Amino acid sequence: MDTILQFLSTYGGEMLYKTWEHLYISVVAALLGILIAVPLGVALTRFPKGAEVVMGILGIIQTFPSFAILAFFIPLLGVGKTPAIIALFFYSVLPILRNTYTGVNGVQKSLLEAGRGMGMTGWERIRYVEVPLAIPVIMAGIRLSTVYLIGWATLASFIGGGGLGDYIFSGLNLYQPEFIIVGAVPVTLLALLTDLLLGKVEGWVTPKGMKKMREAA
Amino acid sequence: MLKFDHVSKVYKGGKRAVHDLNLEIAKGEFICIIGPSGCGKTTTMKMINRLIEPTEGAISINGVDIMKSDPVTLRREIGYVIQQIGLFPHMTIQENISLVLKLLKVPENKRRARARELLSLVDMTPDYLELYPHELSGGQQQRIGVLRALAADQPLILMDEPFGALDPITRESLQEEFKKLQRKLEKTIVFVTHDMDEALKLADRIVIMKDGQIVQCDTPDEILRNPANEFVEEFIGKDRLVQARPNIQTVEQIMSPNPITITGDRSLSEAIQLMKQHRVDSLLVVDEMKILQGVIDVEIIDQKRKKASLVRDVVEAEVFTVDKETLVRDTVRKILKMGMKYVPVVDDKHRLVGIVTRASLVDIVYDSIWGVDELTKIG
Ligand SMILES: Nc1ncnc2c1ncn2[C@@H]1O[C@H](COP(=O)(O)OP(=O)(O)OP(=O)(O)O)[C@@H](O)[C@H]1O
Ligand SMILES: [Mg+2]
Numbered sequence: 001m002d003t004i005l006q007f008l009s010t011y012g013g014e015m016l017y018k019t020w021e022h023l024y025i026s027v028v029a030a031l032l033g034i035l036i037a038v039p040l041g042v043a044l045t046r047f048p049k050g051a052e053v054v055m056g057i058l059g060i061i062q063t064f065p066s067f068a069i070l071a072f073f074i075p076l077l078g079v080g081k082t083p084a085i086i087a088l089f090f091y092s093v094l095p096i097l098r099n100t101y102t103g104v105n106g107v108q109k110s111l112l113e114a115g116r117g118m119g120m121t122g123w124e125r126i127r128y129v130e131v132p133l134a135i136p137v138i139m140a141g142i143r144l145s146t147v148y149l150i151g152w153a154t155l156a157s158f159i160g161g162g163g164l165g166d167y168i169f170s171g172l173n174l175y176q177p178e179f180i181i182v183g184a185v186p187v188t189l190l191a192l193l194t195d196l197l198l199g200k201v202e203g204w205v206t207p208k209g210m211k212k213m214r215e216a217a
Numbered sequence: 218m219l220k221f222d223h224v225s226k227v228y229k230g231g232k233r234a235v236h237d238l239n240l241e242i243a244k245g246e247f248i249c250i251i252g253p254s255g256c257g258k259t260t261t262m263k264m265i266n267r268l269i270e271p272t273e274g275a276i277s278i279n280g281v282d283i284m285k286s287d288p289v290t291l292r293r294e295i296g297y298v299i300q301q302i303g304l305f306p307h308m309t310i311q312e313n314i315s316l317v318l319k320l321l322k323v324p325e326n327k328r329r330a331r332a333r334e335l336l337s338l339v340d341m342t343p344d345y346l347e348l349y350p351h352e353l354s355g356g357q358q359q360r361i362g363v364l365r366a367l368a369a370d371q372p373l374i375l376m377d378e379p380f381g382a383l384d385p386i387t388r389e390s391l392q393e394e395f396k397k398l399q400r401k402l403e404k405t406i407v408f409v410t411h412d413m414d415e416a417l418k419l420a421d422r423i424v425i426m427k428d429g430q431i432v433q434c435d436t437p438d439e440i441l442r443n444p445a446n447e448f449v450e451e452f453i454g455k456d457r458l459v460q461a462r463p464n465i466q467t468v469e470q471i472m473s474p475n476p477i478t479i480t481g482d483r484s485l486s487e488a489i490q491l492m493k494q495h496r497v498d499s500l501l502v503v504d505e506m507k508i509l510q511g512v513i514d515v516e517i518i519d520q521k522r523k524k525a526s527l528v529r530d531v532v533e534a535e536v537f538t539v540d541k542e543t544l545v546r547d548t549v550r551k552i553l554k555m556g557m558k559y560v561p562v563v564d565d566k567h568r569l570v571g572i573v574t575r576a577s578l579v580d581i582v583y584d585s586i587w588g589v590d591e592l593t594k595i596g
Contacts, residue, residue: 114303117268117375118317118365119293128316132307207307209349216351 003178011182015167019186021081022163026153029085030146033092038138040093041100042126051101058094066091066152070159084161088152092145099141103134132207139202143195150191154183164190218244218405219265219373224274226260226429234260236429238274244372247399247406249416251452252426258409261426262375265407266295278373293317296366296374296404300381302358304350310336310361311346317369335364338398356387363395367402377409392418413453417441417546425449441546468548469541471581472562472571478503481510481529485518488528501561501569502532509561509569512536538563541570549578 008015044051061069069087077083107130115125131138157165164183171179203211219242226235235257242248250258263269264276267288276283283291304313312319314335315328323331333343339360350358359379366374380388396419399406410416416423417437424434425445433445444450479488479500488500492515499514511532521531538561539548552560552575562571 108301108303110299110301110303111305113268114297114299114305117266117292117297117299119289119291119320121289124320129305133305209305209307209309209351212349213306213351 004182007178007182015182015186018162018164018166019190021161022150022153022156022165022187023190025081025084025156025161025163026088026146026149029088029153030092030142030149032085032089033096033145033149034142036089037093037096037141038100041097041138042104042130044097044101045104045130055094055098055101058097061090062094066155067158070155074159079160081156081161083159084153084156084163087159088149088156091152092149095145095148096138096141099144100134100138103137103141104130106137107133133210135206136202136210139198139205143198143202146198147191147195150187150194154187218242218279219407220277221261222275222277224261224264224271224276226257226264226269227272234429235264235271238429238431240424240431240434242405242407244405245403247396247408247419247421248424249408249410249420249422250424250426251410251413251416252432253452254411256426257429258411258426259377260429262377262407262409265373265375266292266297268292293321293369294371294373296369296371298362298366298374298376298379300378302362302379302382304358304361304365306350309347309349310353313350313361314364315368316365321369331368335367338367339364339394355383356391359383359387359391360394363398367404371404373405373407375407378411379408380415381410381412388415395419425452467541468539468543468545468562468573469571471545471577472541472573473577474571476501476561476569476572478507478569479513479528480504481527481532483528484526485522485528485531488513488518489515501572502528503569507568509536509538509563509567510534512561536561538567539573540565545581548573549581552578 040054044054066087069090070084073083073087077086111129111133112125115129120128153161153163154165154168156163157169164187167179167183171177171181171183219240221238221240224235224238225233227233238261250261252258260269264271265278265283267283270284278291305316308316311329311332314332315323318328318331329346332346336343336345341357341360345353345357350361353361359382363376363379366376380391383391392415408416408419420437422434422436423440425432425440427448433440433449435443440449441453444453477491477495477497477500479491479502481502481504491500492498499512501512502510504510510529511534513528513532517531517533525531537555537557539552541562541564548560552573557575559572559574561569562573564570
């Protein structure tokens with residue numbers, strides 16, 4: 001315990017910085033994931049056959065060991081934060097994509113027909129009907145993938161991306177368990193806090209009518 | 218205003234759902250399409266707003282071929298009520314009603330005003346505007362579904378079994394309400410149903426379909442009187458043929474004109490005397506002008522005999538009556554279904570002019586099923 005306190009007084013500032021780095025890498029990767037996966041997921045609902053193929057491929061990529069993916073990016077993008085973010089981004093895509101696809105596909109067909117019959121364009125249907133109704137499912141995907149990313153972002157350290165992984169890797173290399181703890185505990189806290197925060201966000205973005213309906217049910 | 222010209226629809230896979238359909242619908246007309254399941258009603262209707270495109274033939278609205286107009290614009294000019302109601306659960310009633318207006322880029326304050334106005338048409342208070350669909354009853358939701366199709370004041374409205382999911386009582390009151398609304402707003406309506414009572418009640422003309430083709434298209438009266446073939450006859454059902462008897466039109470023509478009455482200033486013993494004399498168990502109470510005041514019967518008299526002595530003190534004012542101008546076909550089923558023994562007939566000033574008894578109605582129904590031919594010869 002003493003060693004940890006001592007560690008904190010010496011490295012406190014640095015730790016804050018590393019935490020920030022860690023958060024930065026995972027959040028940027030998650031945002032990129034949302035930016036790509038949500039529209040792609042909606043688009044895929046228009047091509048159910050293509051959807052199977054795309055999700056199959058992504059599913060396979062997902063099973064690649066993360067180290068391998070990171071190593072794969074070194075010759076292409078060098079070392080640092082950018083390749084780390086890009087590699088993590090790949091992991092964030094699938095859960096968000098799959099949930100968006102399922103969520104949008106799950107919208108009642110009668111509602112879509114009502115929308116079409118009253119003269120909504122394809123875009124208006126997405127905006128006023130499909131996405132709002134799929135929000136809870138999409139958000140669940142975003143939450144899940146962001147929390148995973150915070151864990152995986154530890155690996156960024158491996159290709160010089162920084163973050164709390166630096167402590168863990170030093171700890172492993174130097175046989176100093178306190179370093180590992182000092183790295184791992186904040187990662188866990190970060191993941192929990194993010195999950196909590198995103199839970200709130202989910203509440204804000206879910207349309208009021210749907211929340212009320214679920215409470216009533 | 219709406220014209221089908223040799224329209225056919227063949228689905229992928231070769232199913233011929235509609236075959237060479239010709240139909241012309243005038244402005245302000247209420248058309249019901251009816252027929253057995255799978256006969257192509259929905260297909261016919263959805264071709265009008267291009268949710269389904271015809272394979273052959275042409276559909277035109279006010280002389281313009283619908284295939285030449287943009288489908289989105291076309292649909293915004295046609296009201297559409299789907300069977301499943303299809304209100305959006307994440308939108309308030311206000312937003313649901315005025316959604317088409319939003320698509321048409323009408324400003325928010327005007328949309329609100331319009332939603333209010335429409336709500337008042339179906340006697341719902343503005344309190345409902347901020348509620349969500351799941352907070353309404355089925356009947357209320359269906360009303361909102363109909364209002365949504367009226368929001369942009371579309372001249373043509375398509376409805377696919379809009380009242381299908383409702384219980385019979387709600388259904389009946391909504392039908393009545395809606396028919397009034399339609400007359401008032403002068404909409405042209407294409408209404409799909411599989412309920413003959415509904416069609417008879419609402420339609421100006423009924424289109425009877427079978428296997429993708431029109432079997433008969435006529436006014437309800439004409440269809441009842443002259444069914445085109447056995448299929449139509451079967452479809453109408455024997456018990457409805459009573460409604461077709463040409464020599465029986467209004468209630469006035471079938472009522473008995475001299476019901477036994479008493480005035481309010483008579484005593485209860487006089488009332489009992491009168492009942493005995495005519496072998497009845499109830500009397501209609503009228504004033505000097507023959508205006509109906511209510512009814513008394515043996516039971517009421519028996520209960521209140523000690524406290525009251527005059528007829529006017531015990532009269533039961535709640536009585537179901539029919540107007541003498543009412544068509545027989547609109548009342549027969551109601552009377553028989555409600556199980557009343559008799560119904561007083563009144564004129565427009567609520568003067569008692571006659572009475573229809575259950576027994577006389579039953580006679581008519583039997584006559585029409587077994588004896589129409591002889592009767593019409595005599596009549
Ligand atoms: N998308 C489709 N593809 C192929 N066949 C179809 C399609 N939609 C309908 N059909 C067929 O076309 C015929 C007419 O269908 P339609 O939905 O118009 O019937 P309907 O009269 O509305 O019946 P219901 O009273 O059951 O609603 C049916 O035999 C149906 O199976
Ligand atoms: Mg149908």
